[in-house]
Amino acid sequence: MSARPAHGTAADAMDAAGPRVWEDMTVEVALSLMAAARTDHLMVCDEDGLGTGLVTRAGLTAARDGSGYTDRIRLRDIAGGIGPFPRR
Known part of the structure; x- marks a missing residue:
């Protein structure tokens, strides 16, 4: 049995989101980062480091x-x- 909550937490969503990037990153750099990290998504943060999507x-x-x-x-x-x- 797992001790993880069935619905997950905000921290779980952040961990699953992949690398964190900032809103001022260019599309080209973000695509390059995705390729290097072998991920299909990135968590975007605002200037305060808070996840926005x-x-x-x-x-x-x-x-x-x-x-x-x-x-x-x-x-x-x-x-x-x-x-x-994403909602869990």
Whole structure:
């Protein structure tokens, strides 16, 4: 039997979120970090280090493939690109 709560905690969600990145990171750097970390998602934090949501490889790839994309686009610039934390 496991001693872990069945519903998980906020700490569990943060641990499962993968590497932490900040909202001012560029999409290209975030995709490179995902590749290096072998993960499909990153936890995005604000300037105070508080988690604001998750970005996925699919979401960043879609943003990069969009017609208005430049290499200066940052995570905070992606409209709707940062999703909420998953519910457990």
